[in-house]
Amino acid sequence: MSNNTARKISPATRLLPLIGIAVVAVFGAVFLKDYLSFDALRENREALLTFRDSYYGLTVAIFITAYVVIVGFSLPGATIATLTGGFLFATFPGALFNVIGATLGATLIFLAARWGLGARLGAKLEETDGKIKAIKDGITENQWSMLFLIRLVPAVPFFVANLLPAFLDVPLRRFVxxxxxxxxxxxxxxxxxxxxxxEVFARGESPNLGIIFEPHILLPILGLAALAALPILIKTLRGGKSL
Structure with a gap:
Protein backbone atom coordinates (compact mmCIF):
# COMPACT_ATOMS: atom_id res chain seq x y z
CA MET A 1 0.00 0.00 0.00
CA SER A 2 1.41 3.39 -1.02
CA ASN A 3 1.71 6.31 1.37
CA ASN A 4 -0.92 8.24 -0.60
CA THR A 5 -3.39 5.39 -0.27
CA ALA A 6 -2.62 5.03 3.43
CA ARG A 7 -3.33 8.74 3.98
CA LYS A 8 -6.72 8.38 2.28
CA ILE A 9 -7.91 5.83 4.83
CA SER A 10 -10.13 7.59 7.36
CA PRO A 11 -9.50 7.30 11.12
CA ALA A 12 -12.88 5.55 11.51
CA THR A 13 -11.89 2.90 8.96
CA ARG A 14 -8.61 2.30 10.74
CA LEU A 15 -10.52 1.60 13.94
CA LEU A 16 -12.64 -1.16 12.39
CA PRO A 17 -10.29 -4.04 13.33
CA LEU A 18 -10.17 -2.91 16.97
CA ILE A 19 -13.93 -2.38 17.01
CA GLY A 20 -14.39 -5.88 15.62
CA ILE A 21 -12.14 -7.32 18.33
CA ALA A 22 -14.05 -5.42 21.02
CA VAL A 23 -17.43 -6.60 19.73
CA VAL A 24 -16.33 -10.23 19.57
CA ALA A 25 -14.75 -9.92 23.03
CA VAL A 26 -18.01 -8.67 24.53
CA PHE A 27 -19.97 -11.38 22.72
CA GLY A 28 -17.57 -14.01 24.01
CA ALA A 29 -17.69 -12.73 27.58
CA VAL A 30 -21.48 -12.95 27.54
CA PHE A 31 -22.16 -16.11 25.56
CA LEU A 32 -19.01 -18.24 25.53
CA LYS A 33 -17.72 -18.18 29.10
CA ASP A 34 -19.56 -21.41 29.97
CA TYR A 35 -18.08 -23.18 26.93
CA LEU A 36 -14.51 -22.01 27.56
CA SER A 37 -14.33 -23.16 31.15
CA PHE A 38 -12.74 -25.84 33.29
CA ASP A 39 -16.12 -27.54 33.75
CA ALA A 40 -16.60 -27.75 29.98
CA LEU A 41 -13.16 -29.34 29.64
CA ARG A 42 -13.96 -31.81 32.39
CA GLU A 43 -17.27 -32.81 30.80
CA ASN A 44 -15.84 -33.24 27.30
CA ARG A 45 -12.46 -34.73 28.17
CA GLU A 46 -13.21 -38.24 26.90
CA ALA A 47 -14.55 -36.97 23.58
CA LEU A 48 -11.52 -34.71 23.15
CA LEU A 49 -9.07 -37.53 23.83
CA THR A 50 -10.91 -39.85 21.44
CA PHE A 51 -10.85 -37.24 18.68
CA ARG A 52 -7.17 -36.57 19.30
CA ASP A 53 -6.29 -40.26 19.08
CA SER A 54 -8.20 -40.60 15.82
CA TYR A 55 -7.12 -37.34 14.14
CA TYR A 56 -3.96 -36.08 15.82
CA GLY A 57 -2.81 -33.67 13.10
CA LEU A 58 -6.30 -32.20 12.68
CA THR A 59 -6.61 -31.83 16.45
CA VAL A 60 -3.36 -29.86 16.55
CA ALA A 61 -4.53 -27.57 13.73
CA ILE A 62 -7.94 -26.98 15.32
CA PHE A 63 -6.40 -26.39 18.74
CA ILE A 64 -3.87 -23.79 17.53
CA THR A 65 -6.55 -22.05 15.45
CA ALA A 66 -8.90 -21.93 18.46
CA TYR A 67 -6.09 -20.55 20.62
CA VAL A 68 -5.34 -17.83 18.06
CA VAL A 69 -9.03 -16.84 18.00
CA ILE A 70 -9.27 -16.81 21.82
CA VAL A 71 -6.21 -14.59 22.22
CA GLY A 72 -6.70 -12.52 19.07
CA PHE A 73 -10.26 -11.59 20.03
CA SER A 74 -9.64 -11.41 23.78
CA LEU A 75 -12.17 -14.14 24.51
CA PRO A 76 -12.40 -15.66 27.98
CA GLY A 77 -10.62 -18.96 28.39
CA ALA A 78 -6.96 -18.39 27.47
CA THR A 79 -5.86 -20.14 30.66
CA ILE A 80 -8.24 -23.03 30.01
CA ALA A 81 -6.89 -23.27 26.46
CA THR A 82 -3.36 -23.54 27.84
CA LEU A 83 -4.44 -26.28 30.25
CA THR A 84 -6.15 -28.06 27.37
CA GLY A 85 -2.93 -27.97 25.39
CA GLY A 86 -1.21 -29.81 28.19
CA PHE A 87 -4.11 -32.20 28.69
CA LEU A 88 -4.24 -33.18 25.03
CA PHE A 89 -0.57 -33.07 24.04
CA ALA A 90 1.43 -33.35 27.31
CA THR A 91 3.90 -30.70 28.46
CA PHE A 92 5.75 -31.11 25.18
CA PRO A 93 4.72 -30.55 22.46
CA GLY A 94 1.72 -28.99 24.22
CA ALA A 95 3.75 -25.99 25.41
CA LEU A 96 4.98 -25.40 21.86
CA PHE A 97 1.43 -25.45 20.48
CA ASN A 98 0.31 -23.06 23.25
CA VAL A 99 3.15 -20.62 22.56
CA ILE A 100 2.49 -20.68 18.81
CA GLY A 101 -1.22 -20.00 19.30
CA ALA A 102 -0.65 -17.27 21.87
CA THR A 103 2.02 -15.56 19.74
CA LEU A 104 -0.16 -15.55 16.61
CA GLY A 105 -3.15 -14.25 18.57
CA ALA A 106 -1.05 -11.54 20.22
CA THR A 107 0.27 -10.53 16.80
CA LEU A 108 -3.30 -10.03 15.55
CA ILE A 109 -4.02 -7.62 18.38
CA PHE A 110 -0.69 -5.87 17.85
CA LEU A 111 -1.35 -5.33 14.14
CA ALA A 112 -4.94 -4.19 14.70
CA ALA A 113 -3.86 -1.72 17.38
CA ARG A 114 -0.93 -0.37 15.36
CA TRP A 115 -3.01 0.08 12.23
CA GLY A 116 -5.98 1.55 14.09
CA LEU A 117 -4.38 3.90 16.59
CA GLY A 118 -0.61 3.68 16.31
CA ALA A 119 1.27 6.94 16.52
CA ARG A 120 -1.74 9.01 17.60
CA LEU A 121 -2.20 7.12 20.85
CA GLY A 122 1.55 6.87 21.24
CA ALA A 123 1.68 10.68 21.25
CA LYS A 124 -0.98 10.78 23.95
CA LEU A 125 0.92 8.23 26.06
CA GLU A 126 3.95 10.50 25.80
CA GLU A 127 1.95 13.17 27.60
CA THR A 128 0.86 10.89 30.48
CA ASP A 129 2.58 10.27 33.80
CA GLY A 130 3.01 7.24 36.03
CA LYS A 131 3.63 3.58 35.26
CA ILE A 132 2.31 3.61 31.68
CA LYS A 133 4.63 6.49 30.77
CA ALA A 134 7.57 4.72 32.44
CA ILE A 135 6.91 1.52 30.49
CA LYS A 136 6.50 3.55 27.31
CA ASP A 137 9.83 5.33 27.79
CA GLY A 138 11.54 2.10 28.77
CA ILE A 139 10.35 0.28 25.65
CA THR A 140 11.38 3.16 23.42
CA GLU A 141 14.92 3.32 24.82
CA ASN A 142 15.51 -0.38 25.52
CA GLN A 143 13.14 -2.24 23.24
CA TRP A 144 14.47 -5.79 23.50
CA SER A 145 14.92 -5.73 27.26
CA MET A 146 11.57 -4.11 28.00
CA LEU A 147 9.66 -6.35 25.62
CA PHE A 148 11.02 -9.45 27.35
CA LEU A 149 10.48 -7.86 30.76
CA ILE A 150 6.77 -7.17 30.27
CA ARG A 151 6.31 -10.75 29.06
CA LEU A 152 8.15 -12.32 31.98
CA VAL A 153 6.70 -10.30 34.87
CA PRO A 154 3.37 -11.94 35.87
CA ALA A 155 1.98 -8.57 37.04
CA VAL A 156 1.79 -7.19 33.47
CA PRO A 157 -1.50 -8.30 31.83
CA PHE A 158 -1.03 -10.15 28.56
CA PHE A 159 -3.45 -7.80 26.76
CA VAL A 160 -1.49 -4.72 27.90
CA ALA A 161 1.76 -6.33 26.78
CA ASN A 162 0.21 -6.73 23.32
CA LEU A 163 -1.07 -3.17 23.01
CA LEU A 164 1.76 -1.01 24.33
CA PRO A 165 4.36 -2.06 21.74
CA ALA A 166 1.84 -1.30 18.99
CA PHE A 167 1.75 2.34 20.05
CA LEU A 168 5.51 2.69 20.35
CA ASP A 169 6.63 1.86 16.82
CA VAL A 170 8.08 -1.53 17.80
CA PRO A 171 8.97 -3.53 14.65
CA LEU A 172 6.72 -6.51 13.98
CA ARG A 173 9.64 -8.95 13.88
CA ARG A 174 10.90 -7.76 17.26
CA PHE A 175 7.41 -8.04 18.78
CA VAL A 176 6.91 -11.59 17.50
CA GLU A 199 -5.30 -37.20 37.85
CA VAL A 200 -7.08 -33.99 38.87
CA PHE A 201 -10.24 -35.11 37.11
CA ALA A 202 -9.99 -38.55 38.74
CA ARG A 203 -9.88 -36.93 42.19
CA GLY A 204 -12.75 -34.58 41.37
CA GLU A 205 -10.60 -31.53 42.10
CA SER A 206 -9.69 -28.30 40.30
CA PRO A 207 -6.16 -27.46 39.10
CA ASN A 208 -3.95 -25.11 41.11
CA LEU A 209 -3.81 -22.09 38.82
CA GLY A 210 -1.91 -20.11 41.43
CA ILE A 211 1.10 -22.38 41.05
CA ILE A 212 2.96 -19.74 39.05
CA PHE A 213 3.13 -17.59 42.21
CA GLU A 214 4.67 -20.34 44.34
CA PRO A 215 8.31 -19.58 45.23
CA HIS A 216 9.89 -22.49 43.34
CA ILE A 217 8.13 -21.33 40.15
CA LEU A 218 7.99 -17.57 40.61
CA LEU A 219 11.61 -17.03 41.67
CA PRO A 220 13.18 -18.52 38.50
CA ILE A 221 10.79 -16.46 36.34
CA LEU A 222 11.66 -13.31 38.28
CA GLY A 223 15.30 -14.25 37.80
CA LEU A 224 14.76 -14.26 34.05
CA ALA A 225 12.99 -10.91 34.36
CA ALA A 226 15.97 -9.52 36.27
CA LEU A 227 18.26 -10.81 33.54
CA ALA A 228 16.13 -9.03 30.92
CA ALA A 229 16.32 -5.84 32.98
CA LEU A 230 20.10 -6.04 33.38
CA PRO A 231 20.95 -4.07 30.19
CA ILE A 232 18.60 -1.31 31.35
CA LEU A 233 20.32 -1.18 34.74
CA ILE A 234 23.78 -1.12 33.17
CA LYS A 235 22.73 1.69 30.85
CA THR A 236 21.32 3.65 33.78
CA LEU A 237 24.48 3.24 35.82
CA ARG A 238 26.69 4.24 32.91
CA GLY A 239 24.43 7.06 31.84
CA GLY A 240 25.00 6.03 28.24
CA LYS A 241 22.80 5.55 25.25
CA SER A 242 21.03 2.31 24.39
CA LEU A 243 22.60 0.05 21.83
Missing amino acids: ISTFFGIIPGAVVYTSVGAGLG
Whole structure:
Protein backbone atom coordinates (compact mmCIF):
# COMPACT_ATOMS: atom_id res chain seq x y z
CA MET A 1 0.00 0.00 0.00
CA SER A 2 1.41 3.39 -1.02
CA ASN A 3 1.71 6.31 1.37
CA ASN A 4 -0.92 8.24 -0.60
CA THR A 5 -3.39 5.39 -0.27
CA ALA A 6 -2.62 5.03 3.43
CA ARG A 7 -3.33 8.74 3.98
CA LYS A 8 -6.72 8.38 2.28
CA ILE A 9 -7.91 5.83 4.83
CA SER A 10 -10.13 7.59 7.36
CA PRO A 11 -9.50 7.30 11.12
CA ALA A 12 -12.88 5.55 11.51
CA THR A 13 -11.89 2.90 8.96
CA ARG A 14 -8.61 2.30 10.74
CA LEU A 15 -10.52 1.60 13.94
CA LEU A 16 -12.64 -1.16 12.39
CA PRO A 17 -10.29 -4.04 13.33
CA LEU A 18 -10.17 -2.91 16.97
CA ILE A 19 -13.93 -2.38 17.01
CA GLY A 20 -14.39 -5.88 15.62
CA ILE A 21 -12.14 -7.32 18.33
CA ALA A 22 -14.05 -5.42 21.02
CA VAL A 23 -17.43 -6.60 19.73
CA VAL A 24 -16.33 -10.23 19.57
CA ALA A 25 -14.75 -9.92 23.03
CA VAL A 26 -18.01 -8.67 24.53
CA PHE A 27 -19.97 -11.38 22.72
CA GLY A 28 -17.57 -14.01 24.01
CA ALA A 29 -17.69 -12.73 27.58
CA VAL A 30 -21.48 -12.95 27.54
CA PHE A 31 -22.16 -16.11 25.56
CA LEU A 32 -19.01 -18.24 25.53
CA LYS A 33 -17.72 -18.18 29.10
CA ASP A 34 -19.56 -21.41 29.97
CA TYR A 35 -18.08 -23.18 26.93
CA LEU A 36 -14.51 -22.01 27.56
CA SER A 37 -14.33 -23.16 31.15
CA PHE A 38 -12.74 -25.84 33.29
CA ASP A 39 -16.12 -27.54 33.75
CA ALA A 40 -16.60 -27.75 29.98
CA LEU A 41 -13.16 -29.34 29.64
CA ARG A 42 -13.96 -31.81 32.39
CA GLU A 43 -17.27 -32.81 30.80
CA ASN A 44 -15.84 -33.24 27.30
CA ARG A 45 -12.46 -34.73 28.17
CA GLU A 46 -13.21 -38.24 26.90
CA ALA A 47 -14.55 -36.97 23.58
CA LEU A 48 -11.52 -34.71 23.15
CA LEU A 49 -9.07 -37.53 23.83
CA THR A 50 -10.91 -39.85 21.44
CA PHE A 51 -10.85 -37.24 18.68
CA ARG A 52 -7.17 -36.57 19.30
CA ASP A 53 -6.29 -40.26 19.08
CA SER A 54 -8.20 -40.60 15.82
CA TYR A 55 -7.12 -37.34 14.14
CA TYR A 56 -3.96 -36.08 15.82
CA GLY A 57 -2.81 -33.67 13.10
CA LEU A 58 -6.30 -32.20 12.68
CA THR A 59 -6.61 -31.83 16.45
CA VAL A 60 -3.36 -29.86 16.55
CA ALA A 61 -4.53 -27.57 13.73
CA ILE A 62 -7.94 -26.98 15.32
CA PHE A 63 -6.40 -26.39 18.74
CA ILE A 64 -3.87 -23.79 17.53
CA THR A 65 -6.55 -22.05 15.45
CA ALA A 66 -8.90 -21.93 18.46
CA TYR A 67 -6.09 -20.55 20.62
CA VAL A 68 -5.34 -17.83 18.06
CA VAL A 69 -9.03 -16.84 18.00
CA ILE A 70 -9.27 -16.81 21.82
CA VAL A 71 -6.21 -14.59 22.22
CA GLY A 72 -6.70 -12.52 19.07
CA PHE A 73 -10.26 -11.59 20.03
CA SER A 74 -9.64 -11.41 23.78
CA LEU A 75 -12.17 -14.14 24.51
CA PRO A 76 -12.40 -15.66 27.98
CA GLY A 77 -10.62 -18.96 28.39
CA ALA A 78 -6.96 -18.39 27.47
CA THR A 79 -5.86 -20.14 30.66
CA ILE A 80 -8.24 -23.03 30.01
CA ALA A 81 -6.89 -23.27 26.46
CA THR A 82 -3.36 -23.54 27.84
CA LEU A 83 -4.44 -26.28 30.25
CA THR A 84 -6.15 -28.06 27.37
CA GLY A 85 -2.93 -27.97 25.39
CA GLY A 86 -1.21 -29.81 28.19
CA PHE A 87 -4.11 -32.20 28.69
CA LEU A 88 -4.24 -33.18 25.03
CA PHE A 89 -0.57 -33.07 24.04
CA ALA A 90 1.43 -33.35 27.31
CA THR A 91 3.90 -30.70 28.46
CA PHE A 92 5.75 -31.11 25.18
CA PRO A 93 4.72 -30.55 22.46
CA GLY A 94 1.72 -28.99 24.22
CA ALA A 95 3.75 -25.99 25.41
CA LEU A 96 4.98 -25.40 21.86
CA PHE A 97 1.43 -25.45 20.48
CA ASN A 98 0.31 -23.06 23.25
CA VAL A 99 3.15 -20.62 22.56
CA ILE A 100 2.49 -20.68 18.81
CA GLY A 101 -1.22 -20.00 19.30
CA ALA A 102 -0.65 -17.27 21.87
CA THR A 103 2.02 -15.56 19.74
CA LEU A 104 -0.16 -15.55 16.61
CA GLY A 105 -3.15 -14.25 18.57
CA ALA A 106 -1.05 -11.54 20.22
CA THR A 107 0.27 -10.53 16.80
CA LEU A 108 -3.30 -10.03 15.55
CA ILE A 109 -4.02 -7.62 18.38
CA PHE A 110 -0.69 -5.87 17.85
CA LEU A 111 -1.35 -5.33 14.14
CA ALA A 112 -4.94 -4.19 14.70
CA ALA A 113 -3.86 -1.72 17.38
CA ARG A 114 -0.93 -0.37 15.36
CA TRP A 115 -3.01 0.08 12.23
CA GLY A 116 -5.98 1.55 14.09
CA LEU A 117 -4.38 3.90 16.59
CA GLY A 118 -0.61 3.68 16.31
CA ALA A 119 1.27 6.94 16.52
CA ARG A 120 -1.74 9.01 17.60
CA LEU A 121 -2.20 7.12 20.85
CA GLY A 122 1.55 6.87 21.24
CA ALA A 123 1.68 10.68 21.25
CA LYS A 124 -0.98 10.78 23.95
CA LEU A 125 0.92 8.23 26.06
CA GLU A 126 3.95 10.50 25.80
CA GLU A 127 1.95 13.17 27.60
CA THR A 128 0.86 10.89 30.48
CA ASP A 129 2.58 10.27 33.80
CA GLY A 130 3.01 7.24 36.03
CA LYS A 131 3.63 3.58 35.26
CA ILE A 132 2.31 3.61 31.68
CA LYS A 133 4.63 6.49 30.77
CA ALA A 134 7.57 4.72 32.44
CA ILE A 135 6.91 1.52 30.49
CA LYS A 136 6.50 3.55 27.31
CA ASP A 137 9.83 5.33 27.79
CA GLY A 138 11.54 2.10 28.77
CA ILE A 139 10.35 0.28 25.65
CA THR A 140 11.38 3.16 23.42
CA GLU A 141 14.92 3.32 24.82
CA ASN A 142 15.51 -0.38 25.52
CA GLN A 143 13.14 -2.24 23.24
CA TRP A 144 14.47 -5.79 23.50
CA SER A 145 14.92 -5.73 27.26
CA MET A 146 11.57 -4.11 28.00
CA LEU A 147 9.66 -6.35 25.62
CA PHE A 148 11.02 -9.45 27.35
CA LEU A 149 10.48 -7.86 30.76
CA ILE A 150 6.77 -7.17 30.27
CA ARG A 151 6.31 -10.75 29.06
CA LEU A 152 8.15 -12.32 31.98
CA VAL A 153 6.70 -10.30 34.87
CA PRO A 154 3.37 -11.94 35.87
CA ALA A 155 1.98 -8.57 37.04
CA VAL A 156 1.79 -7.19 33.47
CA PRO A 157 -1.50 -8.30 31.83
CA PHE A 158 -1.03 -10.15 28.56
CA PHE A 159 -3.45 -7.80 26.76
CA VAL A 160 -1.49 -4.72 27.90
CA ALA A 161 1.76 -6.33 26.78
CA ASN A 162 0.21 -6.73 23.32
CA LEU A 163 -1.07 -3.17 23.01
CA LEU A 164 1.76 -1.01 24.33
CA PRO A 165 4.36 -2.06 21.74
CA ALA A 166 1.84 -1.30 18.99
CA PHE A 167 1.75 2.34 20.05
CA LEU A 168 5.51 2.69 20.35
CA ASP A 169 6.63 1.86 16.82
CA VAL A 170 8.08 -1.53 17.80
CA PRO A 171 8.97 -3.53 14.65
CA LEU A 172 6.72 -6.51 13.98
CA ARG A 173 9.64 -8.95 13.88
CA ARG A 174 10.90 -7.76 17.26
CA PHE A 175 7.41 -8.04 18.78
CA VAL A 176 6.91 -11.59 17.50
CA ILE A 177 10.31 -12.85 18.66
CA SER A 178 10.05 -11.31 22.14
CA THR A 179 6.49 -12.59 22.55
CA PHE A 180 7.33 -16.13 21.46
CA PHE A 181 10.33 -16.53 23.75
CA GLY A 182 9.06 -14.30 26.56
CA ILE A 183 5.90 -16.31 27.23
CA ILE A 184 7.64 -19.71 27.20
CA PRO A 185 8.28 -19.90 30.99
CA GLY A 186 4.67 -19.22 31.97
CA ALA A 187 3.34 -21.41 29.15
CA VAL A 188 5.47 -24.36 30.27
CA VAL A 189 4.21 -24.00 33.86
CA TYR A 190 0.52 -23.97 32.94
CA THR A 191 0.94 -26.60 30.23
CA SER A 192 2.52 -28.92 32.80
CA VAL A 193 -0.48 -28.32 35.06
CA GLY A 194 -2.73 -29.26 32.15
CA ALA A 195 -0.69 -32.41 31.53
CA GLY A 196 -1.67 -33.57 35.01
CA LEU A 197 -5.38 -32.90 34.61
CA GLY A 198 -6.15 -36.60 34.19
CA GLU A 199 -5.30 -37.20 37.85
CA VAL A 200 -7.08 -33.99 38.87
CA PHE A 201 -10.24 -35.11 37.11
CA ALA A 202 -9.99 -38.55 38.74
CA ARG A 203 -9.88 -36.93 42.19
CA GLY A 204 -12.75 -34.58 41.37
CA GLU A 205 -10.60 -31.53 42.10
CA SER A 206 -9.69 -28.30 40.30
CA PRO A 207 -6.16 -27.46 39.10
CA ASN A 208 -3.95 -25.11 41.11
CA LEU A 209 -3.81 -22.09 38.82
CA GLY A 210 -1.91 -20.11 41.43
CA ILE A 211 1.10 -22.38 41.05
CA ILE A 212 2.96 -19.74 39.05
CA PHE A 213 3.13 -17.59 42.21
CA GLU A 214 4.67 -20.34 44.34
CA PRO A 215 8.31 -19.58 45.23
CA HIS A 216 9.89 -22.49 43.34
CA ILE A 217 8.13 -21.33 40.15
CA LEU A 218 7.99 -17.57 40.61
CA LEU A 219 11.61 -17.03 41.67
CA PRO A 220 13.18 -18.52 38.50
CA ILE A 221 10.79 -16.46 36.34
CA LEU A 222 11.66 -13.31 38.28
CA GLY A 223 15.30 -14.25 37.80
CA LEU A 224 14.76 -14.26 34.05
CA ALA A 225 12.99 -10.91 34.36
CA ALA A 226 15.97 -9.52 36.27
CA LEU A 227 18.26 -10.81 33.54
CA ALA A 228 16.13 -9.03 30.92
CA ALA A 229 16.32 -5.84 32.98
CA LEU A 230 20.10 -6.04 33.38
CA PRO A 231 20.95 -4.07 30.19
CA ILE A 232 18.60 -1.31 31.35
CA LEU A 233 20.32 -1.18 34.74
CA ILE A 234 23.78 -1.12 33.17
CA LYS A 235 22.73 1.69 30.85
CA THR A 236 21.32 3.65 33.78
CA LEU A 237 24.48 3.24 35.82
CA ARG A 238 26.69 4.24 32.91
CA GLY A 239 24.43 7.06 31.84
CA GLY A 240 25.00 6.03 28.24
CA LYS A 241 22.80 5.55 25.25
CA SER A 242 21.03 2.31 24.39
CA LEU A 243 22.60 0.05 21.83
